[in-house]
Amino acid sequence: MDAKTGLFYLFAAVLLFAAFRVITARNPVYAALYLVLAFFQASAIWLLLRAEFLAISLVLVYVGAVMVLFLFVVMMLDINVEGLREGFWKHFPLAAGVGALIALEMAAVLMGGFRLSAPKTPLASGPDTSNTLELGKLLYTQYLYPLEIAAVILLVAIIAAIALTLRTRKDSKYVNPADQVRVKARDRVRIVQMPVTRQAEPAAEPAAPAAETKA
Structure with a gap:
């Protein structure tokens, strides 16, 4: 070995x-x-x-x-x-049946053998050959349609995940970005006419204290 x-x-x-x-x-x-x-x-x-x-x-x-x-x-x-362990034996028969079905399917595939057909385009071989390059050529030529179908399925899964998690909450405060883009200067600043400021009048002098009466 x-x-x-x-x-x-x-x-x-x-x-x-x-x-x-x-x-x-x-x-x-x-x-x-x-x-x-x-x-x-x-x-x-x-x-x-x-x-x-x-x-x-x-x-x-x-x-x-x-x-x-x-x-x-x-x-x-x-x-x-x-909490997750509760009801384990309740669902065990269904889980065992699904596992046995998967095992039988895998056994049928493995017992049949891997009957690989020759590729339509022969792959290059040699010490200077890049398997990444050959894999890219194979994906974008012979398996182009399955690759596009897988990409569409992933895109649908991403959109579905976003749609499931994007929920509008009533207690949250947010600003619409479209309103922020369309805002104008007059909506932000308003000039108010104010009267001219007058000089402050001098404060009145405090009254003198009353004279103390002599005994």
């Missing part, structure tokens, strides 16, 4: 352990951290397969953005874990 095979088994073992801990950890923060570890191990396996672009994308997109967002949300919401 060479070093590359040994690293593959090491990364795969850590990946399986992290994936198992994601679904068994009691604390949601620990589960998210184990998921970050699983992403790192998957990116290391991509590096062993000489798919540097996919490995870097996995780290930047999922670990650098998605999982950081998950951690912030989990820590800010302060989820009541004990």
